[in-house]
Amino acid sequence: AAGVIQSPRHLIKEKRETATLKCYPIPRHDTVYWYQQGPGQDPQFLISFYEKMQSDKGSIPDRFSAQQFSDYHSELNMSSLELGDSALYFCASSLMNSGNEQFFGPGTRLTVL
Amino acid sequence: KQEVTQIPAALSVPEGENLVLNCSFTDSAIYNLQWFRQDPGKGLTSLLLIQSSQREQTSGRLNASLDKSSGRSTLYIAASQPGDSATYLCATQVETTDSWGKLQFGAGTQVVVTP
Numbered sequence: 001a002a003g004v005i006q007s008p009r010h011l012i013k014e015k016r017e018t019a020t021l022k023c024y025p026i027p028r029h030d031t032v033y034w035y036q037q038g039p040g041q042d043p044q045f046l047i048s049f050y051e052k053m054q055s056d057k058g059s060i061p062d063r064f065s066a067q068q069f070s071d072y073h074s075e076l077n078m079s080s081l082e083l084g085d086s087a088l089y090f091c092a093s094s095l096m097n098s099g100n101e102q103f104f105g106p107g108t109r110l111t112v113l
Numbered sequence: 114k115q116e117v118t119q120i121p122a123a124l125s126v127p128e129g130e131n132l133v134l135n136c137s138f139t140d141s142a143i144y145n146l147q148w149f150r151q152d153p154g155k156g157l158t159s160l161l162l163i164q165s166s167q168r169e170q171t172s173g174r175l176n177a178s179l180d181k182s183s184g185r186s187t188l189y190i191a192a193s194q195p196g197d198s199a200t201y202l203c204a205t206q207v208e209t210t211d212s213w214g215k216l217q218f219g220a221g222t223q224v225v226v227t228p
Contacts (some may be wrong), residue, residue, distance in 0.1 A: 008214060031214060033214065033215065033216070041217050041220075042202060042218035042219060042220050042221060043157070043202075043216070045215040045217075048214055048215060050214075056214060056215050057216065067125075088154075089145075090157065091158060091169065092157075092216075093192065094214070096214070099145065099162060099164060100144065100145065100206060100214055101145075101157055101159060101162040102147065102159065102160070102214075102216060104149075104154065104156050104157040104158075105153070105156060106156040107156050109154070
């Protein structure tokens with residue numbers, strides 16, 4: 001079965017640079033979520049989209065923005081990167097009216113030097 | 114704000130023993146609860162989803178129960194194997210008008226099954 005695809009899997013950036021993370025949800029899923037997991041921490045919700053509209057927002061810095069496109073893929077844009085942004089970034093997708101079980105992608109490991 | 118707690122934080126058992134992992138949450142107005150498995154540095158694998166109207170779910174050697182009124186869920190893994198070694202996280206979706214769908218995670222239980 002198709003799973004959530006994230007790219008790139010690993011990303012190394014310098015401080016103050018920008019990064020773009022991509023997420024391709026499971027086909028027919030209508031909701032995408034972004035989570036950030038710091039070292040030794042549990043995942044923290046950043047932002048979500050339902051049918052291409054932002055549906056909820058968590059503790060996402062103003063330096064980050066995200067959108068969902070017409071083909072349902074989503075991108076997380078991160079600017080003015082800081083050392084503290086180093087983390088695993090997960091994308092998850094779900095079908096809202098079918099129990100809303102969330103399926104996670106393999107994550108993008110971002111390292112900021 | 115929903116708070117999710119998992120006890121114990123770490124657990125080591127010999128192969129063949131049953132595992133019991135506990136999860137508690139403060140806001141009982143949940144839409145569902147999910148149990149995940151995470152291997153070091155890897156993604157989260159969904160193990161079981163329990164809807165708020167359900168009392169338990171089973172998949173193979175895994176069984177999860179839900180007591181919404183007391184804010185508790187328990188994950189049972191029967192006849193543990195070394196391959197079950199991982200961190201297990203529970204997460205809830207709270208049903209409110211302004212917070213739909215996001216998962217609130219516990220800190221996880223790190224499990225080691227020794228051969």
